[in-house]
Amino acid sequence: LIEKKAYVLVTTHHGVLKNYGFTHPSCVNASVAFDSTSLSPTYKILMGVPGESHAINIARKSGLPESIVEQAERYMAGGDADVSALIKALTEKLDGLSEKEKELEKKERLTHEAVKKADLKALRIRQQELQLKDAQIKESNRFLSDSRKMLENLVREIREAELTKATTKKVKDSIAALEAGLEDEKRRQDEKKEILAKDLDAQEKAADKSKSSKTKLEAKDFQKDDRVIINSTKMKGVIVSKDKKNSYLVLVGSVKMSVSKSNLSLDTREVQLGSPSIQFDAAPSSGDKPVFELRLLGMRGEEALQALEKQLELCILHAVSSFSIIHGKGDGILQNLVHEFLKNYPGIRSFDFAPPEDGGTGKTYVTL
Structure with a gap:
C-alpha cells in the first residue's frame, strides 16, 4: 500500500x-x-x-x-x-x-498589543511634531517678514538722512530690538516644545487611568435579546449569545461583533413598539467593484459598518488584498467602531493607522 x-x-x-x-x-x-x-x-x-x-x-x-x-x-x-x-x-x-x-x-499577543500601542503613541507624536513644525515655519516667516520691513525702512532712512548721532542711535536701537525679537522667538518655540511634551505625558496618563477604571468596573451579566450600548462607540445593539468568558456576541444593525463585557451597558430607554420592518441585505453583485480608498466621513455608525462589510466582501470576490479607510479623527467614535469591526472580521491579516503625511489616525490601512 x-x-x-x-x-x-x-x-x-x-x-x-x-x-x-x-x-x-x-x-x-x-x-x-x-x-x-x-x-x-x-x-x-x-x-x-x-x-x-x-x-x-x-x-x-x-x-x-x-x-x-x-x-x-x-x-x-x-x-x-x-x-x-x-x-x-x-x-x-x-x-x-x-x-x-x-x-x-499569550506572550506573543501581549507583545503585539504593546508594540501596537507604542506605534500609535509614536504616530501621535509625529503628527503633533508636524503640526508644531508647520506652526513654527509660519511664525518664523512672519517674524522674518516683519524684520525685513523694519530693516528696509531703516536703510531708507539712513540713505535719506545725514549720519548724525540721532541716526546712529536709532540704528543701534533697531538692531537691539531685532536681537530682542530673535530671543523672544526662540523662547516662544522652547515654551511650545515644553507644552507639547507635557500634553503627550498627560494624554498617556489619562489613557492609563481610563484603562484602569475600566478594568475595575464590574459589568453585569447580560441575557440573550438584551438591548445594550457599546460604551466605546455609543452604538446600540442586541445580545445574540455569550461569546467567551468575558465577552458577548452583539448584533449591531446587520453586523455581528464580539464585544467585551466591560465595554457594554444595558440600554434602559423604553423601546417604542411599532409595526415590524423587514430589511433584506443584498449580496454584492458581480458588477460591483471594491474601491482602493473607502470614505466613511459623514456616515452614521450602522451605515458605515454596512459600507465596510460590503467593501470587504467585494475585496474577497475580486481578490483585492489591501485598501484604505478614511474615517476621520474627530472624537474617535467612528474610528473605534471601524477598528472593533476589523478586529472581529475573519480574513483580516492586519490593520494600522496611516503615517502622518497620509492622514495619520484619521485613516487606516487594511490588509486581507
Whole structure:
C-alpha cells in the first residue's frame, strides 16, 4: 500500500504497528486523548502520539473479578507494559508542550498589543511634531517678514538722512530690538516644545487611568435579546449569545461583533413598539467593484459598518488584498467602531493607522 502511495487509516492495539508508525517516514501515529480519571475519551486528536491501552483500568472499574484482572496484568508485564509507559510519557510531554505553546501565544499577543500601542503613541507624536513644525515655519516667516520691513525702512532712512548721532542711535536701537525679537522667538518655540511634551505625558496618563477604571468596573451579566450600548462607540445593539468568558456576541444593525463585557451597558430607554420592518441585505453583485480608498466621513455608525462589510466582501470576490479607510479623527467614535469591526472580521491579516503625511489616525490601512 505504501508503494502504491495509498492513503490508509488503520486502527490497532498492536504495539509492533505503533512502533512501525514511529520508525517509517510514510506513516504517522495519532490517537484520541483519554481522561484516566473518568476513563472516558475527550475526543481530542493527538497527532504523533499512539493510543495507550486502558483495558485493565476499564475492566477493573466494570467489575471484572480481580483475579482475572491481575492475571491479565501479569501477561502484560513484558513489552506491552513498556510500550504503554512510553506512550504515557509521550502524552505527558505533549501536554506540557501544549501548555508552553499557549503561554508563548499569550506572550506573543501581549507583545503585539504593546508594540501596537507604542506605534500609535509614536504616530501621535509625529503628527503633533508636524503640526508644531508647520506652526513654527509660519511664525518664523512672519517674524522674518516683519524684520525685513523694519530693516528696509531703516536703510531708507539712513540713505535719506545725514549720519548724525540721532541716526546712529536709532540704528543701534533697531538692531537691539531685532536681537530682542530673535530671543523672544526662540523662547516662544522652547515654551511650545515644553507644552507639547507635557500634553503627550498627560494624554498617556489619562489613557492609563481610563484603562484602569475600566478594568475595575464590574459589568453585569447580560441575557440573550438584551438591548445594550457599546460604551466605546455609543452604538446600540442586541445580545445574540455569550461569546467567551468575558465577552458577548452583539448584533449591531446587520453586523455581528464580539464585544467585551466591560465595554457594554444595558440600554434602559423604553423601546417604542411599532409595526415590524423587514430589511433584506443584498449580496454584492458581480458588477460591483471594491474601491482602493473607502470614505466613511459623514456616515452614521450602522451605515458605515454596512459600507465596510460590503467593501470587504467585494475585496474577497475580486481578490483585492489591501485598501484604505478614511474615517476621520474627530472624537474617535467612528474610528473605534471601524477598528472593533476589523478586529472581529475573519480574513483580516492586519490593520494600522496611516503615517502622518497620509492622514495619520484619521485613516487606516487594511490588509486581507
